[in-house]
Amino acid sequence: MISEMDNALDAVLEIFSWVGLGLGAVLAGLALVLYLFDGTWLPTRAVIEDAESGRLVRWFDEDGEVNEARLSREQEHALVGKGMADIFYRRGYRGRMRLTQGSPAVRAVGLLAAGLAGLGLLTLITSWVLLFVRG
Secondary structure, three states: OHHHHHHHHHHHHHHHHHHHHHHHHHHHHHHHHHHHHHHHHEEEEEEEEEEEEEEEEEEEOOOOOOOOEEHHHHHHHOOOOOOOOEEEEEOOOOOOOOOOOOOOOHHHHHHHHHHHHHHHHHHHHHHHHHHHHHH
């Protein structure tokens, strides 16, 4: 005989499995869209220079043109004391650079999607185990 506590546990597991798998799938789709919109970022070596408006980074793109971008505070902090740095620039755009090839936003949404999908899968498996243990 199934008690009310068992019914409540089954309901909670059902809710977490649906929410985890559903939101995990939606966020995985969003991460894919963000990844596609992020574009292609190519690696290069850049020179860091001091300018009146702050620290600048200059590099040659794949077409041999010189690009430059002003460093953000976080980038300045990461590159303190360096004269050169390995950066990634956006293909087809001028003056767009970052220090990581992958987008932090895509990475965060992807990790959240994986976590929710993992939670959904774990609760689904737990629900099945309880179904067969009780039966």
